[in-house]
Amino acid sequence: MNICIRTDSSVEIGSGHVMRCLVLAEDLRRNQCKVTFICRELPGNLIKNIEAHGFKVLSLSFPETAGEGGGLKGWLKSNWDTDAEQTIETLRDQQSINWFIVDHYALDRRWEHSIKPRVNSLMVIDDLADRPHDCDLLLDQNLYRDMKGRYQKLVPEHATVLTGPKYLLLRQEFRNRRHVKRSCSNVNRILISFGGSDPTNETMKALKAINSLKRPEIAVDVVVGYSNQSYPAIREFCKKMPQTDIHYQIDYLAELMAKADLAIGAGGSTTWERCYMGLPAVTVETAENQSEILSFLSELGAVYHLGKSREVQEDDLAIHLQRLLNSSKRFKDMRKATKFIMKDYEEYAVVKHLTKGE
CATH class of the missing domain: 3.40.50.2000 (Glycogen Phosphorylase B;)
Structure with a gap:
């Protein structure tokens, strides 16, 4: 299987998204899957750390205006289409992508809808439940009072939703x-x-x-x-x-x-x-x-x-x-x-x- 993961880390965002995606990537590699990361070159990023784990990283350039106003998250919300175009461009030389995984609070259904025609299936990792998604599979590994209804109106009817610590992305250590x-x-x-x-x-x-x-x-x-x-x-x-x-x-x-x-x-x-x-x-x-x-x-x-x-x-x-x-x-x-x-x-x-x- 060929799998791509779109996620970021920085001083502003933190490292949590990348670290949990690395856990999933390691487990997928153990199952003979090829995994490639797509990340922006943001201040405090973990691109070298991802590469040190043996994964290829396709880099997106740092947007000069991202430090203004609402920071990176604000920039991405306003320029989601630019990010989608740049992400699609990095996929041109990739083989058929079985699963595209996105773990990013600033991206939503609009971005995912742009990516979906280029991939076979799309998975979202989320824990905010604050925006709609266009995905085939959604993972929220956290524990909340209302787990069942949390994403009911935020994903397509056909989507599979995995919630709770049962699905924890836990490092081998x-x-x-x-x-x-x-x-x-x-x-x-x-x-x-x-x-x-x-x-x-x-x-x-x-x-x-x-x-x-x-x-x-x-x-x-x-x-x-x-x-x-x-x-x-x-x-x-x-x-x-x-x-x-x-x-x-x-x-x-x-x-x-x-x-x-x-x-x-x-x-x-x-x-x-x-x-x-x-x-x-x-x-x-x-x-x-x-x-x-x-x-x-x-x-x-x-x-x-x-x-x-x-x-x-x-x-x-x-x-x-x-x-x-x-x-x-x-x-x-x-x-x-x-x-x-x-x-x-x-x-x-x-x-x-x-x-x-x-």
């Missing part, structure tokens, strides 16, 4: 560590991970909060990505904290989660990786699309959610951390909740749909 035994109810190690870019610098906020607790016996692992512009300052702060290690653009996050007793992070794709690993988390909302997910997970008892990033200060985080550190029962309940959420997970579920009949 996590699948290799499904059964993690956490013997103690105390917190001896904390993992801080706010994604690849962390534009609001929640990482530093979490570090300062932990440091203020004066608990030198607690070890801390800090994960920072290529796109994090605060990396130099974070690295210097970590040097001053006892038992604190910084990990830069790593491929062993599952190992760190297995060692940790508690995580501090946001509500992106890592949310489900934490749940899969049975790792309790203190969460801070860093983007609007995380709000519904984190509030629901809080109701289910899987996370200790503090609210929006602009409303959560260093002192607030420290106070709530101290409360959580003093409650072993809360930890046990959170672990049970994460395991319940992931009970229906099925390995390679999405790949099975894409390669069905091949």
Whole structure:
């Protein structure tokens, strides 16, 4: 099978879209599929990272006007037809495309309708449910209160809709560590991970909060990505904290989660990786699309959610951390909740749909 994936990453967008598409691409390659990425050369992009994984990337040039007004997302919404034309142009030398996959919040039915005549089938990866799609398959791997009706009026009648953690795009490093035994109810190690870019610098906020607790016996692992512009300052702060290690653009996050007793992070794709690993988390909302997910997970008892990033200060985080550190029962309940959420997970579920009949 020949498959193309259209997605982007940047300082503004973050790395989540590319990272989950890489997971799917790796699984498809294991099933003898040829996978090609199409990405824009945006500031903070992960094109070299994609190529390092052995995938070909067809690049679209950086639009000079994308930094104006509404940023890249605003530019794409206004110039979706230009993006579609450029994407189609990159496909001219491609063999017949069995599946074209798009993972991009700024693209909708108009863009997809332009692409569809050039490909056999089109798949959309989404989690906003805020715009219509012209697709044959839609994936939303997140958990919401109303899963069944979420995309009812946003996709064609013939489209297959896959929703929920059952279809999680999970890296192999996590699948290799499904059964993690956490013997103690105390917190001896904390993992801080706010994604690849962390534009609001929640990482530093979490570090300062932990440091203020004066608990030198607690070890801390800090994960920072290529796109994090605060990396130099974070690295210097970590040097001053006892038992604190910084990990830069790593491929062993599952190992760190297995060692940790508690995580501090946001509500992106890592949310489900934490749940899969049975790792309790203190969460801070860093983007609007995380709000519904984190509030629901809080109701289910899987996370200790503090609210929006602009409303959560260093002192607030420290106070709530101290409360959580003093409650072993809360930890046990959170672990049970994460395991319940992931009970229906099925390995390679999405790949099975894409390669069905091949």
